[in-house]
Amino acid sequence: MGTLTDLAARITQHAQLLDEHLQSNNLPSPSFSIHAPPDFPNPDKDPNVEAARVALIEDTQTLRNLALGPGQVIREVGWSIIDLSTLHTLLSLNIPHHIPLTPTGIPYPTLSTLTSLPPQTLKLLLRQSATAGIFHEPIPNHIAHTAASAILLRDKPLGDWFTHHLEEVFPAGTKLAEVVGEGAACKGEGKGPGGESAFSRAFGIDESFWEFLEKHPDRQRRFFGAMQAVGGDEGHDLRFVVEGYPWGGVGGGEGRGVVVDVGGSSGFVSSTLAHTYPNLHFIVQDYAHTVASGRAQLPSSLIDRVSFMAHDFFTPQPVTADVYLLRHVCHNWSDGDAARILRAIAPAMKESSRIVLVEVVVVEPGVVGRVQERYMRNMDVNMLQMLNTQERGKEDWERVVKEADGRLRVKGIHKPEGSWDSIIEIGFE
Numbered sequence: 001m002g003t004l005t006d007l008a009a010r011i012t013q014h015a016q017l018l019d020e021h022l023q024s025n026n027l028p029s030p031s032f033s034i035h036a037p038p039d040f041p042n043p044d045k046d047p048n049v050e051a052a053r054v055a056l057i058e059d060t061q062t063l064r065n066l067a068l069g070p071g072q073v074i075r076e077v078g079w080s081i082i083d084l085s086t087l088h089t090l091l092s093l094n095i096p097h098h099i100p101l102t103p104t105g106i107p108y109p110t111l112s113t114l115t116s117l118p119p120q121t122l123k124l125l126l127r128q129s130a131t132a133g134i135f136h137e138p139i140p141n142h143i144a145h146t147a148a149s150a151i152l153l154r155d156k157p158l159g160d161w162f163t164h165h166l167e168e169v170f171p172a173g174t175k176l177a178e179v180v181g182e183g184a185a186c187k188g189e190g191k192g193p194g195g196e197s198a199f200s201r202a203f204g205i206d207e208s209f210w211e212f213l214e215k216h217p218d219r220q221r222r223f224f225g226a227m228q229a230v231g232g233d234e235g236h237d238l239r240f241v242v243e244g245y246p247w248g249g250v251g252g253g254e255g256r257g258v259v260v261d262v263g264g265s266s267g268f269v270s271s272t273l274a275h276t277y278p279n280l281h282f283i284v285q286d287y288a289h290t291v292a293s294g295r296a297q298l299p300s301s302l303i304d305r306v307s308f309m310a311h312d313f314f315t316p317q318p319v320t321a322d323v324y325l326l327r328h329v330c331h332n333w334s335d336g337d338a339a340r341i342l343r344a345i346a347p348a349m350k351e352s353s354r355i356v357l358v359e360v361v362v363v364e365p366g367v368v369g370r371v372q373e374r375y376m377r378n379m380d381v382n383m384l385q386m387l388n389t390q391e392r393g394k395e396d397w398e399r400v401v402k403e404a405d406g407r408l409r410v411k412g413i414h415k416p417e418g419s420w421d422s423i424i425e426i427g428f429e
């Protein structure tokens with residue numbers, strides 16, 4: 001690790017590389033202004049710039065933790081609960097929407113009149129958030145947006161992702177210790193889809209998260225937005241799916257290729273693929289409400305090539321297709337349930353059909369960078385608390401595929417450069 005000075009020198013070196021990249025490409029410098037770009041500017045996805053950015057994040061985190069010392073590192077983690085409850089309160093009461101997107105913001109008394117909340121309460125909540133760089137006081141007694149609070153207003157999918165975490169993931173987390181402690185977690189198999197999860201315990205329900213969403217259209221709509229935001233993470237960029245599989249050759253590449261997007265949500269992955277591959281036809285399958293709202297949002301230019309079908313993926317697959325695409329689907333289910341999903345597809349497959357999974361393939365600690373590793377481990381716990389399942393490594397995926405149908409095999413696993421997901425191709429032996 002070296003000395004603090006060694007670390008700081010490496011940080012300077014990477015910061016210089018990033019500054020040079022910004023200056024030579026005439027790109028805006030990152031800032032906390034409400035006009036700041038939503039992501040670090042790297043329009044050509046230069047891998048050297050991305051590597052320097054990731055190294056800068058890792059090294060500054062190490063330096064910060066060393067400077068804090070272990071006691072304060074733990075206190076900071078504890079305080080993060082206050083960060084979340086404060087933001088939850090502000091967002092639930094719609095307060096950020098009353099703060100104009102201007103450099104000087106709004107005086108507290110005016111905000112108090114607009115929200116019917118005492119100025120003192122507004123002050124204590126907003127000033128706490130400001131310590132995390134969300135909101136700031138540009139002039140005395142005024143509160144204004146920073147880049148981080150402004151993005152919650154401007155980027156609807158990210159706002160949906162955040163409030164899904166506050167209102168569904170956060171309460172589920174409060175029951176995780178209880179459920180894990182009782183040994184209830186990971187006993188989903190045999191109990192039907194979902195099993196008992198920290199989420200079902202927190203919400204007092206006897207059904208899976210998916211069934212719950214189907215009965216709560218507002219939460220379901222928000223969850224779709226959240227999934228769209230996940231697609232917006234650099235490591236989940238849909239270009240890795242678009243470019244990471246030979247879609248152009250599907251169905252012989254002669255305009256007849258059929259792709260079934262199983263658990264395809266509102267169809268945004270199919271729509272993206274359809275824009276790039278004009279020879280392909282897509283059928284998006286999901287719950288009835290989900291496909292109905294996907295159909296309503298579909299651009300008219302794709303109506304001939306993207307269709308929607310309500311289908312429960314635990315029941316026999318009704319369509320014979322060239323490819324069955326399952327992106328971020330099987331990781332939501334226990335091994336037994338994931339095998340059932342694949343088993344239901346096998347009888348509909350032609351000899352040449354393929355099942356294509358887009359999923360994280362978990363690796364040992366230290367194999368991938370810390371930013372990617374944190375995402376992977378967070379998702380592992382998230383899957384456990386929301387759905388009573390977990391992410392899988394290569395051997396786990398091979399076992400699930402074999403268990404699904406003795407004739408099916410993993411034909412290849414490809415992880416596009418920069419992607420957090422791998423593309424797992426499955427076919428008959």
Ligand SMILES: C[S@@+](CC[C@H](N)C(=O)[O-])C[C@H]1O[C@@H](n2cnc3c(N)ncnc32)[C@H](O)[C@@H]1O
Binds near residue numbers: 285311
């Ligand atoms: C994590 S989302 C993934 C969505 C999309 N494939 C993507 O890449 O973002 C899982 C999807 O599976 C759907 N789903 C859950 N249970 C299902 C079932 N039994 N039959 C069909 N779809 C289901 C959910 O409604 C949801 O849209």
